[in-house]
Amino acid sequence: MTAAQVPLAAWLLFAAPVAAVLLGFFVFRRLKPEWTHLPILASCMVVTASAFSLAADVYTGHSFDLNLFRWAAAGNFAVDFGLRIDGPGTAVLAMVALVGSLIHLYAAGYMKGDPGFSRFFLVFHLFFLAMIGLLTANNFVQLYLFWELVGVCSYLLVGFWFQKESARKAALKAFITNRIGDFGLLLALLLIVMQFKVTHFHLIYLKLASGATFELLPLIGLCLVWAACAKSAQFPLYFWLPDAMEGPTPTSALMHAATMVTAGVFLLVRSWPMIFAVEGLPNLIAWIGGLTALIAAIIAGTKKDLKRILAYSTVSHLGLMMLALGLNQIGAALFHLIVHGFFKAALFLCAGNIAHALHQPTANVDDVGGLQKSMRLTYLAFGLAAVSLAGIFPFGGFFSKDAILDAAWHHGGPLAIIGMLVAAGSAFYIFRMLFLAFYGARPEQKGAPHAHEAEPILAVPVLFLALGAALAGLLKGPIERFVVVGMRGLPSGLPQLDVVLNLPGEPTLPHLNLLVAGVGTVMALLGAAAAWRLTMADPGFDWRWRGGAAEAMFESDFGWKTVIDKLASAVSRGAGFTGRVLDKGGLDGLVEGTSGLTRAAGAVIARSAQGRVNDYLWWMVAGTALLLGRVLR
Amino acid sequence: MINLTAVVWGTTGALFAFGLAIVVLRRQLLAMLLGLELMLAAVNVSLVHHAGIFNDAEALAVVALVIAVAAAEAVVGLALILRLRRAGSGADAALLTELQG
Numbered sequence: 001m002t003a004a005q006v007p008l009a010a011w012l013l014f015a016a017p018v019a020a021v022l023l024g025f026f027v028f029r030r031l032k033p034e035w036t037h038l039p040i041l042a043s044c045m046v047v048t049a050s051a052f053s054l055a056a057d058v059y060t061g062h063s064f065d066l067n068l069f070r071w072a073a074a075g076n077f078a079v080d081f082g083l084r085i086d087g088p089g090t091a092v093l094a095m096v097a098l099v100g101s102l103i104h105l106y107a108a109g110y111m112k113g114d115p116g117f118s119r120f121f122l123v124f125h126l127f128f129l130a131m132i133g134l135l136t137a138n139n140f141v142q143l144y145l146f147w148e149l150v151g152v153c154s155y156l157l158v159g160f161w162f163q164k165e166s167a168r169k170a171a172l173k174a175f176i177t178n179r180i181g182d183f184g185l186l187l188a189l190l191l192i193v194m195q196f197k198v199t200h201f202h203l204i205y206l207k208l209a210s211g212a213t214f215e216l217l218p219l220i221g222l223c224l225v226w227a228a229c230a231k232s233a234q235f236p237l238y239f240w241l242p243d244a245m246e247g248p249t250p251t252s253a254l255m256h257a258a259t260m261v262t263a264g265v266f267l268l269v270r271s272w273p274m275i276f277a278v279e280g281l282p283n284l285i286a287w288i289g290g291l292t293a294l295i296a297a298i299i300a301g302t303k304k305d306l307k308r309i310l311a312y313s314t315v316s317h318l319g320l321m322m323l324a325l326g327l328n329q330i331g332a333a334l335f336h337l338i339v340h341g342f343f344k345a346a347l348f349l350c351a352g353n354i355a356h357a358l359h360q361p362t363a364n365v366d367d368v369g370g371l372q373k374s375m376r377l378t379y380l381a382f383g384l385a386a387v388s389l390a391g392i393f394p395f396g397g398f399f400s401k402d403a404i405l406d407a408a409w410h411h412g413g414p415l416a417i418i419g420m421l422v423a424a425g426s427a428f429y430i431f432r433m434l435f436l437a438f439y440g441a442r443p444e445q446k447g448a449p450h451a452h453e454a455e456p457i458l459a460v461p462v463l464f465l466a467l468g469a470a471l472a473g474l475l476k477g478p479i480e481r482f483v484v485v486g487m488r489g490l491p492s493g494l495p496q497l498d499v500v501l502n503l504p505g506e507p508t509l510p511h512l513n514l515l516v517a518g519v520g521t522v523m524a525l526l527g528a529a530a531a532w533r534l535t536m537a538d539p540g541f542d543w544r545w546r547g548g549a550a551e552a553m554f555e556s557d558f559g560w561k562t563v564i565d566k567l568a569s570a571v572s573r574g575a576g577f578t579g580r581v582l583d584k585g586g587l588d589g590l591v592e593g594t595s596g597l598t599r600a601a602g603a604v605i606a607r608s609a610q611g612r613v614n615d616y617l618w619w620m621v622a623g624t625a626l627l628l629g630r631v632l633r
Numbered sequence: 634m635i636n637l638t639a640v641v642w643g644t645t646g647a648l649f650a651f652g653l654a655i656v657v658l659r660r661q662l663l664a665m666l667l668g669l670e671l672m673l674a675a676v677n678v679s680l681v682h683h684a685g686i687f688n689d690a691e692a693l694a695v696v697a698l699v700i701a702v703a704a705a706e707a708v709v710g711l712a713l714i715l716r717l718r719r720a721g722s723g724a725d726a727a728l729l730t731e732l733q734g
Binding site for chain 2: 610611612613614617618621
């Protein structure tokens, strides 16, 4: 296959966003800033159409992996810029394009009138472009480039309202934590170059399949997991995500829920053959994911800020995806990633609608209550997305979560129990949020009497997303096929991946197991009932965690936030100390030492030049003696 | 029997050393000039002796040249010393420190 045979859709995938961003930046931003979104929305449509066209190609078996041009070369080593249009990539790409476009549309209404309207759209779309690049990259260097680009866009958008100090701080926190993870990816990249001498995914897969031993592989795997943990907000490095909610709601919905944070999961999918080859690493991933999912689900049940509840819920669901990956269920992880993209985006946009109705940047559960009458469409969308998240049959989340729970169940042991507890916990927090926002209002809630339904441009995208969340279960078959196509290798002579790598277990999704599905549903219903009991059944019962050790524990995320704060301040103090020592002792010392040395040397030499003729004569005698000695020898 | 060459080496060496010592150690400019003349005279004596030994006329020519140069040098040196005395700077080399860096 040559570059001429690359389908038009693949070119458009890059051409449309680049053109839109350039047009927006150079033309509309100058002349008509409030129209910046027009070329960008057009580009969204083109990208969505292209993504679905490519997905259809892949679905019918026309995936490809092609180097378009040589990007950089040095000696035997070269980096190409290429496209890898395969099953996992296009499946996620189609979701990102569709959800992203709907959120772009929503943002056009939500950000209207903001002084930074055009800046928002340009960065937002740049992020979209970066995400497309990340999902279609065919080597690790290209992936790394776009990985960094999404990080930068995230920083710019979290700190979008930079006049707020909390936004600036959150942006820095997100960026620095991501940088820590990026360092892991950079290390992994360099180790890969050292070990394999190539960076292309399929060449690495081939080398792995050759059966040779690669002694650096465990280190590479650990670095990759480290990078994924930072990007996908997993346990040691999850804490930046809840703070990232300082950005505008569309940002939270698109980047910090539906797409960007799933990049870590996607990275692990791309490098799965490497990770799988390391003894014990999948197990580690499963445990990180399971524990993160459980802890975040518990914390989400205690938060009051609507967006923060959803942020912890995102952490929890990313943990579920990691759990699925760790159990070697790539299909289940991707399936949940896609379904999660729909319902989480819908939930975030509903939270945005509520805040919009209250004319606040963000809403608290105490500010709302009983919104079901005044905001019917939002209530409908939120309800659909919530039951999907909770995993109630027959909504989308049921199928994807069931696949993961099934994998955990069959793995057995503590992970199975953790999976079921997460099922109960996520139903609890999402129904608690649903009841508190839309039912009631409880006595301590303000009830938002002036709340009104959002205008159509805000309500319609949310409804579409909620519909997607509800119906995503239908995607089970297609996604299975995407994963199989992706794993069964690409045409044009590339060997079949699952065969050459000898992956155990089916790349297909588990079949519906009535026992697991039943237990999962019961757990979800128990969670929902507990939420009802705590919030609605008895208005006099105070559901809030107030005072005492419990509140402190949940506020500090079981103490982990305190540890991180201590660590961060220790690091910054250490850096300050080192800087002072280096600056005063090193740089200042160097500068002042140079002048001091010169002066001292001058003083010594000047002592020999006092202008006394006799001294000079001594020198003359000495010099002559030296010369004579030389000559006479 | 005492070797004549040894005697000449000893005398001229001593004369040269005295001259050098005077030039380097004394501060009186006139004395330093004297020391210089002493060194030149020592060299001349040595040259005359060795010219005889090696039967070399060129050495004698050099002696004549050195005498001429010594005379010229004495003229210039004395003139400088006179100028310095006229200018009131004295003839003490230790006080003439205009060359100090």
